Amino acid sequence: MIAVVGGGISGLSAAWYLSRAGLECTLIEKQARLGGVIETGYQEGCVLEGGPDSFLAAKPEALELIRELGLEDEVISSNDSQRVTYIWKDRRMIPLPDGLMMMVPTRIAPMVTTPLVGWRTKIRMGLEYFHRAPAHAVERSVAEFIGEHYGQETVDFLAEPLLSGVYGGSPQALSADSVLTRFVEMEKKYGSLTRGVLASRRNASPGGAIFRSLKHGLGSLVEALRRQTGDRMRVVHGEVEALDPAAGGYRLRVNGEWLEAAHVVLALPAYASSRLLAPFDAELARLLATVDYGSSMTVTLVYRPGHLDHETRGFGFLVPRGDVRFIRACTWAHRKFPHRAPEGWSIVRCFLGGKGHEAVLDLSDEAVLEGVAEDMVRLMGVRGAPDFHRITRWRRGMAQYTLGHAHRVSQMRARLAAFPNLHLAGNFLAGIGIPDCIQTAKAAAARIRAAC
Numbered sequence: 530m531i532a533v534v535g536g537g538i539s540g541l542s543a544a545w546y547l548s549r550a551g552l553e554c555t556l557i558e559k560q561a562r563l564g565g566v567i568e569t570g571y572q573e574g575c576v577l578e579g580g581p582d583s584f585l586a587a588k589p590e591a592l593e594l595i596r597e598l599g600l601e602d603e604v605i606s607s608n609d610s611q612r613v614t615y616i617w618k619d620r621r622m623i624p625l626p627d628g629l630m631m632m633v634p635t636r637i638a639p640m641v642t643t644p645l646v647g648w649r650t651k652i653r654m655g656l657e658y659f660h661r662a663p664a665h666a667v668e669r670s671v672a673e674f675i676g677e678h679y680g681q682e683t684v685d686f687l688a689e690p691l692l693s694g695v696y697g698g699s700p701q702a703l704s705a706d707s708v709l710t711r712f713v714e715m716e717k718k719y720g721s722l723t724r725g726v727l728a729s730r731r732n733a734s735p736g737g738a739i740f741r742s743l744k745h746g747l748g749s750l751v752e753a754l755r756r757q758t759g760d761r762m763r764v765v766h767g768e769v770e771a772l773d774p775a776a777g778g779y780r781l782r783v784n785g786e787w788l789e790a791a792h793v794v795l796a797l798p799a800y801a802s803s804r805l806l807a808p809f810d811a812e813l814a815r816l817l818a819t820v821d822y823g824s825s826m827t828v829t830l831v832y833r834p835g836h837l838d839h840e841t842r843g844f845g846f847l848v849p850r851g852d853v854r855f856i857r858a859c860t861w862a863h864r865k866f867p868h869r870a871p872e873g874w875s876i877v878r879c880f881l882g883g884k885g886h887e888a889v890l891d892l893s894d895e896a897v898l899e900g901v902a903e904d905m906v907r908l909m910g911v912r913g914a915p916d917f918h919r920i921t922r923w924r925r926g927m928a929q930y931t932l933g934h935a936h937r938v939s940q941m942r943a944r945l946a947a948f949p950n951l952h953l954a955g956n957f958l959a960g961i962g963i964p965d966c967i968q969t970a971k972a973a974a975a976r977i978r979a980a981c
């Protein structure tokens with residue numbers, strides 16, 4: 530028997546790739562539902578995502594999986610013709626300048642005219658074109674890396690809000706090598722990030738939308754994985770409380786009973802795998818426990834036609850750290866993707882929490898809604914209650930790729946080599962996004978297939 534522990538996208542993908550190889554598995558999930566942080570709700574014709582709402586098209590693993598499941602007709606693209614994001618600064622919403630790739634400017638005119646940064650930063654951004662690669666590669670935080678290239682204002686008003694939307698983490702703690710890998714590579718090759726981005730754009734084939742999703746939400750990916758693995762995946766709902774070596778493999782204690790397995794895939798947050806692996810290898814458990822996780826929550830507000838007294842433009846906005854009270858970022862879900870709401874309805878998806886703001890998760894729903902309502906007035910001038918709402922808390926849901934992360938993961942992999950039938954998958958190994966998780970699961974399934 531093969532045991533897959535964890536029924537999020539990582540565990541489900543591992544089960545799927547095992548089933549494609551003709552192998553059966555038992556998937557053990559402690560919650561009553563599958564999907565992990567993927568949680569799609571439906572109400573009055575609206576698709577409401579409590580966790581992730583999309584995935585990056587540039588990383589192929591999610592689209593490949595969707596094709597294998599026959600869901601390609603369900604794929605939708607973000608409305609990139611409307612892809613403007615606003616930053617809250619000086620008590621107003623300022624659009625991110627055209628031609629900005631993450632925090633790298635590639636067009637002169639929009640950068641010169643934007644009130645988002647001052648003249649000193651603008652001049653520095655221009656001079657970055659002549660930046661030389663450092664003589665010795667040393668790991669730097671995102672704040673150090675972007676600060677070196679474009680200055681502190683770019684860290685505060687671009688890097689921090691943009692990355693906190695993805696990781697909920699601080700640029701001082703996150704490792705540039707791990708979260709801005711492509712830009713670090715560009716620096717090695719070109720010295721200047723602006724030159725690197727311009728060169729990569731010249732060589733790139735014209736791509737489609739940046740984000741993709743599914744018409745009926747990402748929950749339909751979870752359902753398809755469940756349905757199509759069929760009899761090859763037996764699902765047990767219960768918490769794996771212990772994992773022991775046994776003759777021919779391992780045994781796992783679930784709901785007080787022992788299950789035997791030849792191979793085990795731990796598709797769990799690093800801290801949960803750490804607890805189970807402590808009796809095997811204290812050092813591996815210690816390394817896993819050092820992966821920090823951030824907590825966040827989404828508050829989705831839904832307005833019937835005419836009930837939101839605000840003209841939503843672009844995809845939404847970001848609030849720099851210094852100005853956060855409750856809302857850190859906001860997406861107009863009905864504008865970002867088609868098929869999210871009936872004509873004329875508005876879905877405002879607010880992100881709260883993240884590093885340094887986790888206390889908000891302990892507030893009651895009433896207190897959270899009150900704080901969000903105050904922010905809606907402060908940030909958007911929106912008064913009036915939504916027609917309905919949905920609040921989802923994600924405690925320790927976001928792996929933080931902090932300084933030293935890549936080194937710690939390579940140490941984990943080295944120690945894991947001593948346990949050939951034990952496999953790790955999840956969002957702390959190769960990237961936090963859905964395609965990254967699928968990639969780790971696919972690799973685990975391939976190793977098992979090769980061994981069977």
Ligand SMILES: Cc1cc2nc3c(=O)[nH]c(=O)nc-3n(C[C@H](O)[C@H](O)[C@H](O)COP(=O)(O)OP(=O)(O)OC[C@H]3O[C@@H](n4cnc5c(N)ncnc54)[C@H](O)[C@@H]3O)c2cc1C
Binds near residue numbers: 559768964966
């Ligand atoms: C709010 C939010 C928004 C996000 N937005 C995006 C986005 O738009 N695009 C994107 O690509 N990524 C996004 N991400 C990241 C991405 O969704 C996650 O990294 C990914 O879904 C994690 O999947 P996973 O299977 O590795 O982990 P999880 O989804 O955390 O699943 C792990 C599962 O293991 C179970 N479990 C834990 N311990 C045990 C145990 N002992 N026994 C049995 N079961 C156990 C848990 O109950 C859980 O179901 C977002 C994440 C969050 C939290």
